[in-house]
Amino acid sequence: MAGAALVLGVDVGGTSTRAVVAALDGRVLGRARGAGGNPVAHGVAAAAREIGGTVRAALDGIDPGRVTAGVLGLAGGLVVRPDFTGLWDGLGLGAHPVLVNDVVLAHAAGTAEPDGNVLLSGTGGMAAEIRDHEVRRTADGHGWLLGDRGSGVWLGREAVTGALAAIDRDEPLTGLHAALAVELTGPDGPGADPRSALIAAVHAQAPTRLARLAPVVLARAEAGDPAARALVDRAADHLLDTLALLRPPGSALPVVLAGGLLTAGTPLAARLRALLAARWPAAPLRTAGDGAGAAAWLAARGLGHGTPELHRALTAAPLGDPSI
Numbered sequence: 001m002a003g004a005a006l007v008l009g010v011d012v013g014g015t016s017t018r019a020v021v022a023a024l025d026g027r028v029l030g031r032a033r034g035a036g037g038n039p040v041a042h043g044v045a046a047a048a049r050e051i052g053g054t055v056r057a058a059l060d061g062i063d064p065g066r067v068t069a070g071v072l073g074l075a076g077g078l079v080v081r082p083d084f085t086g087l088w089d090g091l092g093l094g095a096h097p098v099l100v101n102d103v104v105l106a107h108a109a110g111t112a113e114p115d116g117n118v119l120l121s122g123t124g125g126m127a128a129e130i131r132d133h134e135v136r137r138t139a140d141g142h143g144w145l146l147g148d149r150g151s152g153v154w155l156g157r158e159a160v161t162g163a164l165a166a167i168d169r170d171e172p173l174t175g176l177h178a179a180l181a182v183e184l185t186g187p188d189g190p191g192a193d194p195r196s197a198l199i200a201a202v203h204a205q206a207p208t209r210l211a212r213l214a215p216v217v218l219a220r221a222e223a224g225d226p227a228a229r230a231l232v233d234r235a236a237d238h239l240l241d242t243l244a245l246l247r248p249p250g251s252a253l254p255v256v257l258a259g260g261l262l263t264a265g266t267p268l269a270a271r272l273r274a275l276l277a278a279r280w281p282a283a284p285l286r287t288a289g290d291g292a293g294a295a296a297w298l299a300a301r302g303l304g305h306g307t308p309e310l311h312r313a314l315t316a317a318p319l320g321d322p323s324i
Helices: 044-058 085-091 102-108 152-168 175-185 194-203 207-222 226-244 267-279 291-302 308-315
Strands: 006-012 016-023 028-035 067-074 098-101 116-121 125-131 134-140 255-258 285-287
Touching: 006 044, 006 102, 006 291, 016 044, 016 291, 028 044, 044 085, 067 102, 067 291, 098 102, 098 291, 102 116, 102 125, 102 134, 102 255, 102 291, 116 226, 116 267, 125 226, 134 226, 152 175, 152 194, 152 207, 152 226, 175 194, 175 207, 175 226, 207 226, 207 267, 226 267, 255 267, 267 285, 291 308
Parallel strands: 006 067, 067 098, 116 255, 255 285
Antiparallel strands: 006 016, 016 028, 116 125, 125 134
């Protein structure tokens, strides 16, 4: 067994890079996590360094020549098309990993079925139709300025808009709106001019940083705050409408929920699950698991080993993973 074939799975995002080295019987022999390696966000050279370091750490003590197949899921990678040939050669891999869209990875992280849909809400939001483990169509995912309805950025922006509307009505900031003001301006609150303080705080950061307000909205919704619950309901409705652009009535194909706002037990995930079950009662609802494990499973599938049992073994979330 010393020279048995291994597969490599790599899941690269803007904030983290994860790598898994596994045997074809489902044993994970190496696992590592590094910083973000998205070439769109960090540049191709920096991305290659981060991906290389993470893969090298996952291969610690393992002969890289045993890696006979690999898959790398990369957000934005199919647009930038980075050439990692030198990286793979330098690592001494037995085979160069195949680049796939991160949406394909999200689908495979939730189901071994070749066809289905992905519904994602994290910093951004979108839906996708998957056929034979490839993206056929997508809806939304248009970015913070033009779309991403129901996402973390959308929740943050709409929550701040609601707080500003309350100020315009000469109402005191309470509940959700007071919590947002503290999150944006600090424990002392927005001061004597809350409108200017909130606007300045939002414009002082990148627009996508509004997503950091989503946990505030979700926590307040969990506590029963009416404004927060109304926002969560609207977000769920938007995500449902986005999926309905791609998915016909009566479809029994699986729906995979992906992204940080839907893979955890959030009020948004609970509300959306109820809506999905009512709209498509015959459809299995799945939650995306370990993306790097899903990439390793796709690599094994390319070698003729894509069994449901192997899928379950490789996509189970690692114990203690704070992102799941």
